[in-house]
Amino acid sequence: MQIHEYQAKQLLRAYGIPVPEGHTAHSVDEARSISRLLGGEQWIVKAQVHSSGRAMAGAVRLAKSVDELLEIVDEMLESRFLIESIHVEGGLPINAVLIEEPLEIAQQLYLAISVDRDEDRIMCVASEDGGIGFQALIAHEPDHLYRVSVDPVVGLLPYHCRQVAQRLGLPSFQYGPFSDFLTRLYRFFVENDITSLEINPLARLVNGQFVTVNAQVHIDDNALFRHSNLQDLRDFAQEDPKEVSAEQHGLSYVRLGGNIGCLVNGAGLAMATMDLIKLNRGDPANFMDVGGTVTAPRVSEALRVLSAEEQVQAILVNIFGGIVRCDIVANGLVEAARELGVKVPIVVRFAGNHAEEGIEIIRSSGLPIQCISDLNQAAESVVALVRDKR
Amino acid sequence: MPILINKKTRVICQGITGKQGGFHTMRMLEYGTQIIAGVTPGRGGEVYEGVPVYDTVREAVDGQEVDASVIFVPAPFAAESIIEAAESGIKLIVCITEGIPVHDMLRVKAVLRFYGAKLIGPNGPGIITPGESKIGIMPAEIHMPGTIGIVSRAGTLTYEAVLQTTNMGLGQTTCIGIGGDPVHGFDFIECLRMFEEDRKTKGMIMVGEIGGYAEERAAEFIKKKIRKPVVAYVAGMAAPHERQMGHSGAIVRRGQGSAKTKFSALEKADVMVVRSFTELGQRMWEYFKG
Numbered sequence: 001m002q003i004h005e006y007q008a009k010q011l012l013r014a015y016g017i018p019v020p021e022g023h024t025a026h027s028v029d030e031a032r033s034i035s036r037l038l039g040g041e042q043w044i045v046k047a048q049v050h051s052s053g054r055a056m057a058g059a060v061r062l063a064k065s066v067d068e069l070l071e072i073v074d075e076m077l078e079s080r081f082l083i084e085s086i087h088v089e090g091g092l093p094i095n096a097v098l099i100e101e102p103l104e105i106a107q108q109l110y111l112a113i114s115v116d117r118d119e120d121r122i123m124c125v126a127s128e129d130g131g132i133g134f135q136a137l138i139a140h141e142p143d144h145l146y147r148v149s150v151d152p153v154v155g156l157l158p159y160h161c162r163q164v165a166q167r168l169g170l171p172s173f174q175y176g177p178f179s180d181f182l183t184r185l186y187r188f189f190v191e192n193d194i195t196s197l198e199i200n201p202l203a204r205l206v207n208g209q210f211v212t213v214n215a216q217v218h219i220d221d222n223a224l225f226r227h228s229n230l231q232d233l234r235d236f237a238q239e240d241p242k243e244v245s246a247e248q249h250g251l252s253y254v255r256l257g258g259n260i261g262c263l264v265n266g267a268g269l270a271m272a273t274m275d276l277i278k279l280n281r282g283d284p285a286n287f288m289d290v291g292g293t294v295t296a297p298r299v300s301e302a303l304r305v306l307s308a309e310e311q312v313q314a315i316l317v318n319i320f321g322g323i324v325r326c327d328i329v330a331n332g333l334v335e336a337a338r339e340l341g342v343k344v345p346i347v348v349r350f351a352g353n354h355a356e357e358g359i360e361i362i363r364s365s366g367l368p369i370q371c372i373s374d375l376n377q378a379a380e381s382v383v384a385l386v387r388d389k390r
Numbered sequence: 391m392p393i394l395i396n397k398k399t400r401v402i403c404q405g406i407t408g409k410q411g412g413f414h415t416m417r418m419l420e421y422g423t424q425i426i427a428g429v430t431p432g433r434g435g436e437v438y439e440g441v442p443v444y445d446t447v448r449e450a451v452d453g454q455e456v457d458a459s460v461i462f463v464p465a466p467f468a469a470e471s472i473i474e475a476a477e478s479g480i481k482l483i484v485c486i487t488e489g490i491p492v493h494d495m496l497r498v499k500a501v502l503r504f505y506g507a508k509l510i511g512p513n514g515p516g517i518i519t520p521g522e523s524k525i526g527i528m529p530a531e532i533h534m535p536g537t538i539g540i541v542s543r544a545g546t547l548t549y550e551a552v553l554q555t556t557n558m559g560l561g562q563t564t565c566i567g568i569g570g571d572p573v574h575g576f577d578f579i580e581c582l583r584m585f586e587e588d589r590k591t592k593g594m595i596m597v598g599e600i601g602g603y604a605e606e607r608a609a610e611f612i613k614k615k616i617r618k619p620v621v622a623y624v625a626g627m628a629a630p631h632e633r634q635m636g637h638s639g640a641i642v643r644r645g646q647g648s649a650k651t652k653f654s655a656l657e658k659a660d661v662m663v664v665r666s667f668t669e670l671g672q673r674m675w676e677y678f679k680g
Contacts, residue, residue, distance in 0.1 A: 085632065115492050117572035117639065118603045120499040135644070152496040193493050222638065223491035225466055252636045256628075267570060267636025268544020268599055271625040272667045275649075278628040279666050287629065289636040292527075292545065320546045320553075322515075322529040351553065353529055375668050 001219045003233045004048045006098045008215040015188045017181065018211045022100030024048065031073040034099045035066050045072045048096040049081040050238040052216065055132045057083050059094075062102065073097055087255070088240050095237055103211060108201035109168060110134055111182070113189045115196070122150040122189070124182070126164045130201035156186040174208060181210045192230065193223030242305065249301040250291055258283030259386055261306035261315040261344075263299075265290050265324055273318045276375065282383035285312045294324050299332030300339070307342045313389055315346045316382040318375065321353030330358035334365040345385045346370070349378040392564040393539070393584040393591070394482060394508075395458065397522040402427040402450045402480075404461045404471045406438050410486070411462030414527050415439060418460075421524040426454065447478040458482040460516065460525045468512065469494035476507040483575070484525045485512035492638070495573035502575070509575025513637065514567035515545045526567065528552075536561015538674060539585035541578055542597035543570055543604070544625060544637070547667060551595050551623075554671025560678075563591040570637030572601065578608035586616050593619040593674050597667070598652055600626030601639045605652040613659035621674045623667045624652040 009019040021038055025031040035043060047059035054060050059081055063069035082091030110130035116123040126146050129137050138145055146167040148160045161179035170178055189197050198216040205211060224231050236244050246253035252267065256274075260282050264270035267289045274284040286309075290302050306315055319329050330350070337346065346369045350358040359371045372378040401418075405411035406428025416439055419425055425441050427450040434445035444450040447459070459480045463471040468487040475483045483502075490512050502509055510517050516526015520533035532549060534556040542548035548567050555562055563585070568576050578596055585591045594616075598605040605624055612620055627649040629635050631642040642648045656663050664673050 087630070087633070115496065115572065117492075117601075118607070120496055120573055122496070151500075152493070153500045190493065193491055195492060220491050220493065222465060222489045223493065226491075254630070254633050254635065256630060264546075266544060266546025267640060268542070268547035268597070268625050269550065271599060271629055271635050271640065272544075272547055272550075272623075274628040275625060276666055276668065284628055287635050320549050322546060322549055323527060352532060352549065376666070 001221050001224065001234050002050045002238070003217050003219065004050070004096070004235060005046065005215055006048055006096065007233050008217040009212065011192065012188060012212055012215060015184045017184050017188065018209060020100040020103055020211060020213065022098055024096045024098050025073055026096050027077070028070050028074050031070055031097070031099060032066070035069055038099065038101050040101055041065070042102050043069050044100045044102055045069065045076065046098040046100070047076045047081055047094045048098055049092040049094055050235070051081060051083065051086060051092060053083055053085065054081070057081065069099070073099070088238070093237050103203055103213070104206040105203040106206045107204040109204060110200045111185070111202045112196070112198040113186060113194070116149065119149060120152070122152050124148045124150060124156070124160065124164065124186070126168055128168050134200055150186070155190070156183060170204070174204075177208065177210060192227065193220040194218065195220050246305050250298055251302055251305065252287070252289040252291070253305065254287040255309070256284055256286050257311070258285040259311050259313045260382055261285045261309065261312040262288055263290060263302050263306060263315060263317045264288060265294050265319050266292065269318065269320060273316065276379045277316065277383060280379045280383045282379070282386060285309060292323060294329060296328055296332030296335070299329050300336035303333060303336040303342065304340055307340050307344065312344060314344050314382050314385040316378060317346060317348040318378070319349070320351050321355055321358070323353070325354040326350040326352065326358030327354040327361055330361035333369070334361060334367060337367050337369065347372060347378050347382040347385070349373060349375050392519040392522065393588050394564060394566070395517055395519050395523045395525060397422065398424070399457045399523050399525070400424050400426050400455055401458045401460060401525055402429060402447070402456050403441070404429045404447065404459055404475065405463040406430055406441065406443060407433050407436070408462055412438065414462065415441065417530070418524055421530050423523045423525060426456065447474045447480070451478050451480065456480055458484060458525055461485040461487060463487060465489035469498050472498050472509060473501045476501050476505040479505075481507050482510070483507055484510045484516045485575075486514070486516060486527055487511075488513040490571065492571070492573050495571065499573065510566060511569040511575060513571045513574070514569030515548060517564065517566045519564045520562050528565070528567070532556055533565070534561040537563060537590065537592040539563050539581070539588065539591040539594045540565040540597075541581040541585075541594070542567055543599050543639070544597060547597050547625060550667060551597055551670045554668070555595070555674065558671045558675040560671065560674060563588060570599070570639050572639035578604055579611045582608060582611065582616055582620070586618055591618065593621070593677065595670050595674060596620055596622040597670070598622065598624040599637065599640050600624070600629055600635065600649050600652075601641050601647045603647065606655040609655040609659040609661060612661055619662065619674070619677050621662045621664060621670055621677070622656050623664050623670055624649045624656070625667065627665070
């Protein structure tokens with residue numbers, strides 16, 4: 001689960017980790033109050049959206065007067081954030097902006113902590129080249145990144161911090177403050193079940209203080225049960241509403257934009273089914289895993305979700321009955337297809353547990369659903385159905 | 391001689407009185423798996439399907455030899471259950487549970503190393519040696535004793551590979567689902583090494599997916615150490631980057647862990663890769679046909 005920058009900063013503040021003075025505004029009126037509250041003559045305005053690349057896209061701006069501030073806030077709250085990597089149709093809504101005091105920055109650093117899945121350890125990554133364009137720079141000069149691998153049982157040690165500080169080229173009198181910063185950050189990471197945390201930039205101020213200018217935080221969904229304070233931080237407005245609604249029905253659903261809907265049990269098989277459609281020169285509309293313990297109502301819901309997608313012109317149902325029985329899936333499908341009056345053609349492939357019975361249920365339903373046991377043929381057929389339509 | 395488990399393997403089930411644990415214990419018993427005890431805190435003294443239930447793993451292993459444990463405990467408590475099994479001296483732990491927090495798994499891995507215990511999963515179907523023993527949730531009827539070792543990160547996709555090798559008449563020595571979580575127990579490399587050493591195994595099928603470096607590392611290992619034929623497939627060629635595909639480990643981050651790079655690493659190691667998973671069994675069969 002990703003959280004907003006302003007939420008991350010609130011959490012960081014509770015750990016004694018410095019962040020700029022600032023407040024979130026949801027309206028121009030609130031922005032005006034915040035400008036008075038913060039004082040000064042200039043403010044940074046940051047659109048609160050779940051995306052990186054905000055600065056490049058003009059979603060982080062400097063206001064040099066109150067009028068300009070209000071103008072920027074108004075403009076941001078009226079618009080949606082859309083760059084190439086955004087998958088939500090029409091872009092992300094900007095429902096809040098973070099207004100902060102500008103800082104006197106001496107140096108922009110980069111600092112990240114993540115779970116190193118390949119080594120079963122926790123990885124701290126630092127660079128002296130933080131700021132806008134960091135990712136592009138690192139792609140060309142990977143040795144500008146410095147890594148420290150931490151044993152998750154032992155935890156971060158002072159010498160780790162000194163090593164990072166040294167590598168960042170900090171003057172030795174700043175090792176202490178930097179170590180304190182990194183130690184608090186590590187504690188924040190572990191205690192909140194964070195899977196990845198990125199501070200870019202981490203500012204070293206003219207007065208020597210380290211301040212979190214921007215923070216991107218991902219929290220482990222599987223650990224939310226033990227963090228009641230974090231559960232409410234999920235902002236559904238930043239996600240695809242159709243995916244969220246599918247999730248509430250126990251469906252794992254990712255929309256892709258193709259025209260062949262996929263309904264599959266098992267995450268690996270769901271990916272592999274998309275691959276197979278692509279191999280047959282088709283265009284999968286989605287990833288969908290209906291789960292290992294799929295029930296008839298869930299299958300109905302899955303079909304409802306897919307048939308509500310305008311771009312879906314045909315649907316491939318691929319079920320490998322392990323624990324799941326194909327006849328139960330078949331009943332769910334037939335019932336839902338009748339109820340919804342599904343117009344697009346459906347190709348069904350059943351294998352495993354009660355596959356024959358499942359096929360019989362589909363065939364005797366009289367519905368225009370094709371049953372094809374050979375998966376290659378099933379994929380070919382569904383691709384052909386879409387092609388013939390054109 | 392298949393790997394890790396056979397008909398003599400003595401198994402306990404943690405979470406035996408739960409819905410999943412109870413259902414699959416019955417299925418495993420039907421298959422002939424020796425489930426000799428169950429554990430559910432607070433249910434000690436009961437008997438489930440003829441299997442005595444204990445409050446703790448310590449009691450379940452007391453005075454008898456136990457080779458393996460299978461865990462169906464809910465995610466918030468599953469990491470603790472793995473640790474309880476390891477600290478009670480069990481050397482092979484199969485965890486079916488999905489959704490264990492990744493920070494819990496980091497601690498689990500440290501405990502496993504200390505006790506020299508091995509973990510299969512979590513978030514996978516388990517392990518089966520066809521005709522001998524099944525420790526997990528896979529459908530038994532698609533398996534057939536034979537010569538192919540199968541190792542996979544994805545549950546239902548494993549079943550596809552199994553069914554194909556059964557239909558081709560090749561059969562399986564042992565099939566292992568290593569699970570779809572980012573931090574997990576057995577890796578491809580450990581399984582491939584055991585299959586290489588196992589005399590009965592003639593070939594291996596490896597099913598990977600996007601996320602992490604496990605397939606790239608396996609490719610390197612295969613190139614150096616594996617002489618037997620390996621057929622491989624990686625799921626997720628059509629998957630978009632930066633989006634989690636069901637499994638919590640299945641995500642391409644910043645271009646890293648993509649199916650494309652995994653396929654190319656495997657190809658460089660002279661692994662027989664198939665772009666369609668429907669060809670896994672066929673490709674293996676063609677190899678042996680010559």
